[in-house]
Amino acid sequence: MTSPTLALRNDLVVAPSTSRMRGIANELKERGESVINFAAGELDFDTLDSLKKAAIEAIRGKCNTYTPALGEKKIRQQLAAHVSEQLGVAYAWNEVGMTAGAKQALYNAAMVLINPGDEVIIPIPYWVTFPTQIELAGGKPVLVDTRPEGYQLTAERVAAAITPQTRAILINTPNNPTGAVYDSEALRRIGELAIRHDLWIIFDECYSRLIRNGGEHHSIVTLMPELKERTVIVNSFSKSMALTGWRLGYVSAPEQVIKAMENLQGHTTSNPNVVAQVAVSRALDDSADFIATANAILDARLQVIHEALAGIEHLRVAPAMGAFYVFADIQWFIGRCYGDKPVRSTDELVELILAEAKVAVVSGAGFGDPSGIRISYAVSDADVATGMQRLREFFARFN
Numbered sequence: 051m052t053s054p055t056l057a058l059r060n061d062l063v064v065a066p067s068t069s070r071m072r073g074i075a076n077e078l079k080e081r082g083e084s085v086i087n088f089a090a091g092e093l094d095f096d097t098l099d100s101l102k103k104a105a106i107e108a109i110r111g112k113c114n115t116y117t118p119a120l121g122e123k124k125i126r127q128q129l130a131a132h133v134s135e136q137l138g139v140a141y142a143w144n145e146v147g148m149t150a151g152a153k154q155a156l157y158n159a160a161m162v163l164i165n166p167g168d169e170v171i172i173p174i175p176y177w178v179t180f181p182t183q184i185e186l187a188g189g190k191p192v193l194v195d196t197r198p199e200g201y202q203l204t205a206e207r208v209a210a211a212i213t214p215q216t217r218a219i220l221i222n223t224p225n226n227p228t229g230a231v232y233d234s235e236a237l238r239r240i241g242e243l244a245i246r247h248d249l250w251i252i253f254d255e256c257y258s259r260l261i262r263n264g265g266e267h268h269s270i271v272t273l274m275p276e277l278k279e280r281t282v283i284v285n286s287f288s289k290s291m292a293l294t295g296w297r298l299g300y301v302s303a304p305e306q307v308i309k310a311m312e313n314l315q316g317h318t319t320s321n322p323n324v325v326a327q328v329a330v331s332r333a334l335d336d337s338a339d340f341i342a343t344a345n346a347i348l349d350a351r352l353q354v355i356h357e358a359l360a361g362i363e364h365l366r367v368a369p370a371m372g373a374f375y376v377f378a379d380i381q382w383f384i385g386r387c388y389g390d391k392p393v394r395s396t397d398e399l400v401e402l403i404l405a406e407a408k409v410a411v412v413s414g415a416g417f418g419d420p421s422g423i424r425i426s427y428a429v430s431d432a433d434v435a436t437g438m439q440r441l442r443e444f445f446a447r448f449n
């Protein structure tokens with residue numbers, strides 16, 4: 051007996067390469083192998099105590115019912131004040147909403163903004179999920195290279211990709227997988243292009259508060275408040291508050307976009323977890339110290355990583371400035387031999403690194419850029435040191 055066929059839509063969807071790699075690394079660890087997991091996509095710290103207490107209190111206080119699809123009005127009011135302060139642009143409660151992580155906010159954006167056949171400009175390398183979500187909405191990803199400019203997105207390259215079918219530009223800064231933080235002048239010029247061609251901007255700033263060495267993240271609406279009416283800002287508590295599993299993201303956008311998302315979300319998942327909503331609202335003001343500590347730890351790790359990678363011959367790394375990733379150009383190694391074993395692709399290289407060095411990294415292929423590998427330093431200081439030593443030894447065996 052065979053089952054009926056699945057929907058054609060499934061041809062557009064494969065499991066994210068990041069989750070696959072993390073799964074393999076965790077399986078090996080469970081089998082007792084000493085694997086360093088540089089595939090991590092979340093902080094290795096525990097979250098804030100005040101947040102845990104607030105969640106326990108919320109549960110004890112019978113916080114167990116549905117809320118409006120984009121969250122409790124009172125929490126949205128508080129969130130709007132938080133967003134207005136962070137962005138320096140006023141947002142009202144009905145211009146913000148909560149979602150099950152930034153991922154759902156981005157999916158909502160694709161579904162409410164993109165018509166079949168619309169083109170959406172996405173910089174390469176991209177976070178694995180962007181093109182899939184755009185395609186699920188019937189849109190066509192148009193990929194724009196950032197590699198020639200050291201992973202910086204330029205207005206010239208965006209301008210060259212705009213056609214009459216372009217509907218939106220999707221920008222992610224600080225960037226996953228490269229750790230790049232986009233230049234403010236370039237963002238301004240891209241904003242001007244959006245106005246001139248009447249485009250939406252989907253601006254994913256999930257890592258906005260994870261910035262290296264006192265640098266500065268630029269929100270496009272902060273730089274140009276006149277972009278507010280055409281910009282969907284996506285953010286999340288996942289990354290900066292070590293809360294990935296609670297699934298709480300948020301979106302700030304013009305009222306009509308938020309209303310459309312509310313309708314859509316009302317038919318898909320309804321509200322994001324109510325306990326997470328309430329707890330985060332109570333602990334929102336405590337997050338600054340936690341994030342400052344996280345940034346100091348990540349700064350120190352990044353320094354170790356940059357120094358170690360600089361010592362590996364033929365590996366090239368653009369300086370990372372945000373999030374907790376570096377992206378290393380490994381092109382030299384493809385087509386060469388590890389010992390006597392030929393390595394034909396980045397995916398093969400990544401599998402070999404795991405098998406031989408017991409280090410999990412993510413192939414750039416899933417990020418649209420097979421010339422690189424992503425290394426996450428959201429792992430303990432000890433793992434950073436051991437993992438770097440193993441990578442040095444691994445790459446030294448190439449000829």
Ligand SMILES: Cc1ncc(COP(=O)(O)O)c(C=O)c1O
Binds near residue numbers: 151152287288
């Ligand atoms: C650039 C980017 N956007 C969105 C997300 C989704 O984050 P979450 O859904 O956990 O808030 C991630 C997670 O890795 C990401 O890297």
